[in-house]
Amino acid sequence: MSKLTAAITAVGGYVPDFVLSNKVLETMVDTNDEWITTRTGIKERRILKDKDKGTSFLAIKAAEDLIQKSGVNPAEIDMVLLATTTPDMPVAATAVYVATQIGAVNAFAYDLQAACSSFLYGMSTAAAYVQSGRYKKVLLIGADKMSSIIDYTDRATCIIFGDGAGAALFEPNEEGLGLQDEILRSDGIGREFLKIEAGGSLLPPSHETIDNGQHYVHQDGKTVFKYAVSNMADVSERIMQRNDLGHDDVNWLIAHQANRRIIDATASRMNLDESKVLINIEKYGNTTSATLPLLLNDFEHLFKKGDNLIFASFGGGFTWGSIYLKWAYDKK
Ligand SMILES: CC(C)(COP(=O)(O)OP(=O)(O)OC[C@H]1O[C@@H](n2cnc3c(N)ncnc32)[C@H](O)[C@@H]1OP(=O)(O)O)[C@@H](O)C(=O)NCCC(=O)NCCS
Numbered sequence: 001m002s003k004l005t006a007a008i009t010a011v012g013g014y015v016p017d018f019v020l021s022n023k024v025l026e027t028m029v030d031t032n033d034e035w036i037t038t039r040t041g042i043k044e045r046r047i048l049k050d051k052d053k054g055t056s057f058l059a060i061k062a063a064e065d066l067i068q069k070s071g072v073n074p075a076e077i078d079m080v081l082l083a084t085t086t087p088d089m090p091v092a093a094t095a096v097y098v099a100t101q102i103g104a105v106n107a108f109a110y111d112l113q114a115a116c117s118s119f120l121y122g123m124s125t126a127a128a129y130v131q132s133g134r135y136k137k138v139l140l141i142g143a144d145k146m147s148s149i150i151d152y153t154d155r156a157t158c159i160i161f162g163d164g165a166g167a168a169l170f171e172p173n174e175e176g177l178g179l180q181d182e183i184l185r186s187d188g189i190g191r192e193f194l195k196i197e198a199g200g201s202l203l204p205p206s207h208e209t210i211d212n213g214q215h216y217v218h219q220d221g222k223t224v225f226k227y228a229v230s231n232m233a234d235v236s237e238r239i240m241q242r243n244d245l246g247h248d249d250v251n252w253l254i255a256h257q258a259n260r261r262i263i264d265a266t267a268s269r270m271n272l273d274e275s276k277v278l279i280n281i282e283k284y285g286n287t288t289s290a291t292l293p294l295l296l297n298d299f300e301h302l303f304k305k306g307d308n309l310i311f312a313s314f315g316g317g318f319t320w321g322s323i324y325l326k327w328a329y330d331k332k
Pocket residue numbers: 030031032035036039040116155156159194219220221222223224225228258259286314315316
């Protein structure tokens with residue numbers, strides 16, 4: 001009997017309608033379109049404006065898109081994993097609410113947080129559950145309402161992030177398609193350089209933390225950039241070597257969309273042709289847990305059964321890694 005692998009069998013996505021362009025940001029902070037475009041590759045990002053809607057709204061929309069397109073029966077989903085850094089509430093897990101809302105009434109659900117690598121780590125988790133033979137349909141959603149934790153007077157962060165969600169269904173495969181290999185890493189040195197200081201057990205929220213803006217994302221961009229460039233390129237190159245993949249063997253690079261220059265540096269180390277490097281950062285900015293599944297959703301029409309996809313991410317923590325996955329279907 002062939003080894004059971006875990007393949008992605010359907011994808012979905014959602015971004016809110018409201019577009020926050022570089023031009024509008026120029027009126028909010030001391031920045032300009034040219035600076036943002038050349039330093040990051042971002043032109044605009046989507047923002048969930050409704051004050052009464054949280055990350056669950058985005059996640060539900062992405063999951064419903066997947067369910068509608070694939071025809072999967074939500075009652076057959078065994079497990080819902082929500083990769084997110086912006087849960088609706090610290091307690092209870094947002095995934096549980098999402099699962100119920102989409103009709104995944106027989107599933108168990110929980111959240112998974114590893115900043116911008118949440119979805120990549122989630123792919124490993126989802127695949128492991130499927131490969132174990134214990135569960136057959138695992139829905140992994142990556143969703144973040146980054147606008148809820150961004151200070152729109154801080155030009156170092158407000159130009160980068162956007163809101164969005166994407167989803168992928170993992171199922172067993174007996175043709176050897178799906179997840180092939182992974183390199184996942186982390187280093188606690190990173191928490192000094194990209195963080196929300198207050199609101200957790202170390203520094204519970206207070207009037208003082210609010211006055212100090214410690215409930216917002218703070219980032220030492222230069223340092224994060226340096227670590228991201230070298231680490232994301234390292235693991236992507238290593239996963240190719242380890243699997244005897246030359247640059248011709250790789251069909252697509254699905255890289256976390258944090259900065260166009262970081263993606264280009266990774267692609268260059270992998271010696272990949274530009275046409276294989278999938279990019280949508282110009283439209284959405286950095287949507288944290290949603291960048292990888294939104295790429296899958298936007299470019300699904302390009303993928304052919306058997307294509308070799310290399311995923312790569314880097315995020316706060318620090319957390320980073322690379323996954324090698326064989327695509328399992330042609331889009332109908
Ligand atoms: C944030 C980031 C785009 C900044 O780009 P950078 O080239 O490192 O820019 P620097 O921070 O060195 O700033 C260069 C100059 O631009 C200025 N600047 C910073 N933000 C600016 C903005 N939004 N508009 C205009 N100027 C800005 C700085 O003040 C600095 O001016 P100075 O030279 O007079 O001091 C980049 O560091 C980055 O992408 N970092 C990683 C982000 C990331 O991946 N985060 C998520 C983790 S997944």
